[in-house]
Amino acid sequence: xxxxxxxxxxxxxxxxxxxxxxxxxxxxIMPGNPAAVLLGPQASVEDIEAxxxxxxxxxxIISQFFQYIINLITFDFGNSLTYNQPVITLLIERFPxxxxxxxxxxxxAMVIGVxxxxxxxxxxxxxxxxxxxxxxxxGVSMPIFWLGLMLVLFFSVNLGWLPATGMGSFDDxxxxxxxxxxxxxxxxxxxxxxxxxxxxxxxxxxxxSQDYIKxxxxxxxxxxxVICKHGLKNALTPLLTVIGLQFSNLLGGAVLTETIFSxxxxxxxxxxxxxxxxxxxxxxxxxxIAIIYVVINLIVDILYKVVNPKVNLDTGGGK
Amino acid sequence: xxxxxxxxxxxxxxxKTGSIVTKAINGVSxxxxxxxxxxxxxxxxxxxxxxxxxxxxxxxxxxxxxxSGSIVYKGQDISQLNESKMRKLRGNEMSMIFQDPTTSxxxxxxxxxxxxxxxxxxxxxxxxxxxxxxxxxxELVGIPAAxxxxxxxxxxxxxxxxxxxxxxxxLSCQPQLLIADEPTTALDVTxxxxxxxxxxxxxxxxxxxIMMITHDLGVVWETCDSIIVMYAGQVMERGSVxxxxxxxxxxxxxxxxxxxxxxxxxxxxxxxAIPGSPPDLSFDVQGCxxxxxxxxxxxxxxxxxxxxxxxxxxxxxxxxxxxxxxELTRKEEANxxxxxxxx
Numbered sequence: 001x002x003x004x005x006x007x008x009x010x011x012x013x014x015x016x017x018x019x020x021x022x023x024x025x026x027x028x029i030m031p032g033n034p035a036a037v038l039l040g041p042q043a044s045v046e047d048i049e050a051x052x053x054x055x056x057x058x059x060x061i062i063s064q065f066f067q068y069i070i071n072l073i074t075f076d077f078g079n080s081l082t083y084n085q086p087v088i089t090l091l092i093e094r095f096p097x098x099x100x101x102x103x104x105x106x107x108x109a110m111v112i113g114v115x116x117x118x119x120x121x122x123x124x125x126x127x128x129x130x131x132x133x134x135x136x137x138x139g140v141s142m143p144i145f146w147l148g149l150m151l152v153l154f155f156s157v158n159l160g161w162l163p164a165t166g167m168g169s170f171d172d173x174x175x176x177x178x179x180x181x182x183x184x185x186x187x188x189x190x191x192x193x194x195x196x197x198x199x200x201x202x203x204x205x206x207x208x209s210q211d212y213i214k215x216x217x218x219x220x221x222x223x224x225x226v227i228c229k230h231g232l233k234n235a236l237t238p239l240l241t242v243i244g245l246q247f248s249n250l251l252g253g254a255v256l257t258e259t260i261f262s263x264x265x266x267x268x269x270x271x272x273x274x275x276x277x278x279x280x281x282x283x284x285x286x287x288x289i290a291i292i293y294v295v296i297n298l299i300v301d302i303l304y305k306v307v308n309p310k311v312n313l314d315t316g317g318g319k
Numbered sequence: 320x321x322x323x324x325x326x327x328x329x330x331x332x333x334x335k336t337g338s339i340v341t342k343a344i345n346g347v348s349x350x351x352x353x354x355x356x357x358x359x360x361x362x363x364x365x366x367x368x369x370x371x372x373x374x375x376x377x378x379x380x381x382x383x384x385x386x387s388g389s390i391v392y393k394g395q396d397i398s399q400l401n402e403s404k405m406r407k408l409r410g411n412e413m414s415m416i417f418q419d420p421t422t423s424x425x426x427x428x429x430x431x432x433x434x435x436x437x438x439x440x441x442x443x444x445x446x447x448x449x450x451x452x453x454x455x456x457x458e459l460v461g462i463p464a465a466x467x468x469x470x471x472x473x474x475x476x477x478x479x480x481x482x483x484x485x486x487x488x489x490l491s492c493q494p495q496l497l498i499a500d501e502p503t504t505a506l507d508v509t510x511x512x513x514x515x516x517x518x519x520x521x522x523x524x525x526x527x528x529i530m531m532i533t534h535d536l537g538v539v540w541e542t543c544d545s546i547i548v549m550y551a552g553q554v555m556e557r558g559s560v561x562x563x564x565x566x567x568x569x570x571x572x573x574x575x576x577x578x579x580x581x582x583x584x585x586x587x588x589x590x591x592a593i594p595g596s597p598p599d600l601s602f603d604v605q606g607c608x609x610x611x612x613x614x615x616x617x618x619x620x621x622x623x624x625x626x627x628x629x630x631x632x633x634x635x636x637x638x639x640x641x642x643x644x645x646e647l648t649r650k651e652e653a654n655x656x657x658x659x660x661x662x
């Protein structure tokens with residue numbers, strides 16, 4: 001276990017370095033000049049040039065890059081040009097909002113997807129199975145921006161039940177916080193819910209035909225526990241993989257959802273930063289999401305061991 | 320032999336997949352007494368395992384269904400009993416061990432957990448007492464260092480040890496009936512003998528009845544008191560082991576006995592086999608299901624289904640030519656002649 005952890009943590013370093021290089025290069029390739037955006041359309045060419053010089057944008061790319069890496073090593077994520085504050089402050093402010101949205105979506109997706117998959121597998125080829133299969137196919141193919149807009153149109157514009165944009169504060173009461181959260185988290189939950197249902201259905205179908213399920217029944221175990229204990233725990237490994245992937249995707253997918261619903265999270269931060277050519281914010285936020293990605297994957301790998309006792313983490317697999 | 324424990328009468332089981340209905344069991348009847356070991360033999364697909372599952376009402380529905388017949392356990396017909404009452408019987412009064420202990424133990428729970436589960440469902444014991452009882456059962460089935468073994472997962476056991484664990488689980492509530500579905504097929508020969516001996520020992524200790532499903536006639540000879548020979552979901556012959564071995568009546572039984580490897584057999588000899596394959600049970604079988612493969616087939620075999628007749632006390636056969644003694648002799652002579660020329 002210790003060897004495994006050490007190896008995995010060491011593997012994280014090159015992964016993050018590659019992400020840093022790519023995102024650094026992409027921001028430099030983007031057309032547009034941060035100085036021009038910051039100074040506005042009335043600024044003269046000389047002013048822009050002087051400002052760019054001041055910001056260090058005219059330095060050779062390679063020296064800008066090394067400066068960036070050196071800053072990263074000292075945990076300096078740079079400063080935002082537009083917000084005039086350290087990027088880390090922005091991240092600390094925005095990250096909880098994104099996590100709140102992503103976690104809500106994950107919970108909704110699990111609450112809907114997992115039971116749907118189990119029921120579909122239990123009643124294979126029944127009406128409910130076809131219903132779940134169809135919805136999960138539609139769900140994974142759903143363009144989130146379209147679904148988000150439809151939700152807003154229906155529940156906010158037509159019915160007027162829920163606010164279309166923004167974020168409420170839970171300090172003003174549970175409902176005040178929840179009502180803003182409902183639409184974006186439903187939109188964000190659609191794809192993972194469909195994916196969970198699909199995965200659970202197929203792995204449960206495989207599991208319920210196993211002898212140990214029949215053996216459990218022959219011991220007099222209640223059918224509910226046969227399925228939800230003996231069956232589900234065996235079907236968990238693939239689900240765990242998908243949960244890990246989907247949770248990472250939720251953080252990334254939040255970019256779209258946050259933009260549609262003006263949810264003040266990291267996704268909206270990135271989109272704003274790209275529009276304003278706020279290099280440091282883009283770079284550091286993407287890198288930050290990458291770090292979360294890697295950490296979630298690491299946690300999932302450790303959880304495999306918990307779910308499946310045959311997994312030996314130190315020898316790298318051996319299922 | 321003690322009192323009658325289980326009586327299956329005229330049992331029919333179907334499986335429905337799409338529009339195809341497979342009639343897996345067609346009118347099976349047999350009975351089993353306390354302390355008795357009944358062997359159910361037959362080739363793959365003959366309905367042995369389905370019969371065993373049906374006895375515990377473990378046929379998955381859908382697609383399977385008991386369409387008619389009765390399963391009388393201790394005087395009570397359990398063929399229509401509701402699930403919650405069935406659950407009280409399963410694992411407690413009757414339990415089952417399976418062919419492959421690698422797949423019949425749940426890989427994600429410890430052996431101790433799986434043992435205790437059964438005990439705690441049926442007996443009103445505290446966790447500590449259940450653990451104590453699990454330990455006792457593991458020791459009883461001959462697992463060394465049982466205390467450490469309780470905390471281990473199935474994959475940390477060898478095949479033979481896993482089957483011992485399965486037996487410990489099955490017997491943890493001292494059932495009256497143990498159904499063993501090919502319990503030694505997946506094990507190597509030396510381990511097979513150990514497991515069979517263990518089952519016999521435990522039978523003596525608990526006084527339970529065993530239903531031994533197997534295609535290994537050697538196992539039947541060693542362990543069983545009586546035998547039923549199944550083919551295409553029907554009982555072709557039944558009797559005590561001695562009756563069936565000494566005087567097999569059905570041509571199918573002859574075929575089964577002939578196709579065994581004898582220990583004195585010359586390795587150059589080709590093992591006799593029954594040519595052909597069993598009928599497709601998704602079509603109605605008219606007449607005797609064995610007719611297409613029977614060397615002594617006659618017109619009547621294809622036209623009408625032979626009734627089951629008792630030839631001697633407890634020895635029954637379903638064949639048109641076993642009612643008449645002269646026919647029987649003729650066929651037996653023909654059989655001896657055939658095997659003599661065959662070798």
